Every structure is written in structure tokens, then in C-alpha cells.
Amino acid sequence: MILVIDKYLKLELINLSHAEELYxxxxxxxxxxxxWLPWVKHTNSDKDTKEFIKGCLKKHIKGEGFNFVILYKNKIAGNVSLVEISKFRNLAEIGYWLAEEYNxxxxxxxxxxxxxxxxFDELKLNRVIIKCETRNKASQRIPERLGFYKQGVLKRDGFNNDKYVDHVQYSMFKREWVKRSTDSK
Ligand SMILES: CC(C)(COP(=O)(O)OP(=O)(O)OC[C@H]1O[C@@H](n2cnc3c(N)ncnc32)[C@H](O)[C@@H]1OP(=O)(O)O)[C@@H](O)C(=O)NCCC(=O)NCCS
Structure with a gap:
């Protein structure tokens, strides 16, 4: 699956051919x-990235998540994913990172x-959430720019660099997303 955003920017479903460049x-x-990302220190060779991608492929098959490389001018600039899709709760969580030069x-x-x-359009979900560390202001600006609302702070929700960290959870419901796009026309 490839999602074309514009002439230079597209998202391609991750596969093993991305491993070397992504690593x-x-x-x-x-x-x-x-x-910000606890997995980085556990990623020490392209073999680790391959194992990560194999895990993503299993999730793709089960429909439990979709991971995309971000291609900018045909080079990998970062990663964005539906880390988790919950069919029972009818929602997905988005996670992301970009290399510094592409910020x-x-x-x-x-x-x-x-x-x-x-x-909302293809997977027919009802809600999307994004969780950002309370200290990670650059990350928080993304859901804020997209009109997500701040639901609250999840105390000690993550663990990174030997410390528990708090997350701000943002949500967007389908009806609000549809309304925003209708209002902006
Ligand atoms: C969090 C992270 C993805 C944010 O990256 P970013 O470059 O700030 O985000 P964007 O790609 O959306 O770019 C937004 C910036 O581009 C500018 N911009 C330029 N053109 C734009 C456009 N068409 N649309 C939106 N913003 C645009 C914005 O003004 C903004 O700059 P500002 O912060 O100075 O106001 C990145 O810093 C990162 O990967 N950090 C490390 C890992 C991490 O924290 N991951 C998240 C864990 S929760």
C-alpha cells in the first residue's frame, strides 16, 4: 500500500527491503x-530493524497495525504507524518519528x-489517539495542529531512559474530523 500525499511526500507500507536504509x-x-523513543537503544544493527519489520508484517496480516516509512523525495525520512488498532474499541493509536534533518x-x-x-475512510474506525510525553512539545504540536483535543495526562504511562514518564493523550473522533474538513471547504 502506498499513500501519495504530494509530488515529494508518500507513505509506503513497511517491508524488509526498507531495513538497511531505515537502520x-x-x-x-x-x-x-x-x-523520546525507548526502542532506539535496543536497535544496534540492521538485523534488529529486520526483526522489527517482521513483527510489523505479522500485525499487517492480522489487521492489528500498519507501519509506514515516510518517503520524502524518494528517501526514507522517518516512520509513522497505526501502532495499534483495536477493533473492539473501534480506535487506532498513531506513533511517529522523523530524522532530525527532516524536521x-x-x-x-x-x-x-x-x-x-x-x-476513518478505509478502516471505518471511530477514534484516533496520539500519546506524547508531557515534555515533548514538538510532538504535541502535531495533534494540536490537526485539531485533536487533549483528553488528559496519563501518569507514569511510559518508561524511557530508566524513568517512568507521563503522556498527554489526544483524541479525534470521526464526526469531528468530517466536520473540520467540511468547514474548511
Ligand atoms: C515529533 C516530530 C515528529 C515533530 O517533527 P516536526 O518537524 O516538528 O513536525 P512536522 O513535520 O509536522 O513539521 C512541523 C513544522 O514544520 C512547519 N511547517 C512547514 N510547512 C508545513 C505544513 N505544510 N504543514 C504543517 N507544518 C508545516 C511548521 O510550522 C512546524 O514548524 P514549527 O515547529 O517551527 O512551528 C520530530 O521532532 C521527531 O521525530 N522527534 C523525535 C521522535 C519523537 O519525539 N517522536 C514522537 C514520540 S511521541
């Missing part, structure tokens, strides 16, 4: 990403918008 990007951005261009805001459209 290299992770490795080159280790310091930038490690502050500040709006790539993630537009990528997340495409995934929210996918959730």
Missing part, C-alpha cells in the same frame, strides 16, 4: 531519537493527516 537513518539520528517541513503533520483519513 542507517536510525543510527545516524540515535542521539536525537533516543531522548520543520510539515512532513509529519501531513503524514498523520493521511493516516487519520485512512482510519
Amino acid at each position: 542507517r537513518l536510525t543510527d545516524n539520528n540515535r542521539k536525537f531519537l533516543d531522548k 520543520g517541513k510539515g512532513l509529519m503533520t501531513r503524514s498523520c493527516k493521511a493516516l487519520v483519513d485512512l482510519c
Whole structure:
């Protein structure tokens, strides 16, 4: 599956052919990403990235999640995913990261918008959530720019760099997303 956002930006469902380039990007951005993402320090070779991708492929088959590489000018710039799809709760959670050099261009805001459209239009879900560390203001700006509302703070919800961390949870319901896009026309 490929979601084309514009001439330069597209999302491609992750597969094993991405492993080497994705690992290299992770490795080159280790310091930038490690502050927020607990898996970075456990990713130490392209073999680790391959194992991660194999896990994603299993989720794709079961419809439990969809992971995409973000391609900007045909190079991998980062990753955006439906980390978890809950059919029982009718919702999905989005997770993301971008390499440092690709920050500040709006790539993630537009990528997340495409995934929210996918959730509501194709997957027929009712809610999308995004959880960001309370200290991670750049990450929080993404759901805020897209009009998500802040549901509250989940205390000690994550564990990173030997510390429990708090998350802000943002939500978007399908009816609000549809209303926003109708109002903006
Ligand atoms: C969180 C993260 C994805 C945010 O990246 P980002 O570049 O700030 O986000 P975007 O790609 O949406 O770009 C937004 C910026 O581009 C600008 N921009 C330019 N064109 C834009 C457009 N068409 N649409 C939206 N924003 C645009 C915005 O003004 C904004 O800049 P500002 O922050 O100075 O106001 C990135 O910093 C990251 O990966 N960090 C490390 C890992 C991480 O924290 N992951 C999240 C864990 S919850």
C-alpha cells in the first residue's frame, strides 16, 4: 500500500527491503531519537530493524497495525504507524518519528493527516489517539495542529531512559474530523 500525499511526500507500507536504509537513518539520528523513543537503544544493527519489520508484517496480516516509512523525495525520512488498532474499541493509536534533518517541513503533520483519513475512510474506525510525553512539545504540536483535543495526562504511562514518564493523550473522533474538513471547504 502506498499513500501519495504530494509530488515529494508518500507513505509506503513497511517491508524488509526498507531495513538497511531505515537502520542507517536510525543510527545516524540515535542521539536525537533516543531522548523520546525507548526502542532506539535496543536497535544496534540492521538485523534488529529486520526483526522489527517482521513483527510489523505479522500485525499487517492480522489487521492489528500498519507501519509506514515516510518517503520524502524518494528517501526514507522517518516512520509513522497505526501502532495499534483495536477493533473492539473501534480506535487506532498513531506513533511517529522523523530524522532530525527532516524536521520543520510539515512532513509529519501531513503524514498523520493521511493516516487519520485512512482510519476513518478505509478502516471505518471511530477514534484516533496520539500519546506524547508531557515534555515533548514538538510532538504535541502535531495533534494540536490537526485539531485533536487533549483528553488528559496519563501518569507514569511510559518508561524511557530508566524513568517512568507521563503522556498527554489526544483524541479525534470521526464526526469531528468530517466536520473540520467540511468547514474548511
Ligand atoms: C515529533 C516530530 C515528529 C515533530 O517533527 P516536526 O518537524 O516538528 O513536525 P512536522 O513535520 O509536522 O513539521 C512541523 C513544522 O514544520 C512547519 N511547517 C512547514 N510547512 C508545513 C505544513 N505544510 N504543514 C504543517 N507544518 C508545516 C511548521 O510550522 C512546524 O514548524 P514549527 O515547529 O517551527 O512551528 C520530530 O521532532 C521527531 O521525530 N522527534 C523525535 C521522535 C519523537 O519525539 N517522536 C514522537 C514520540 S511521541
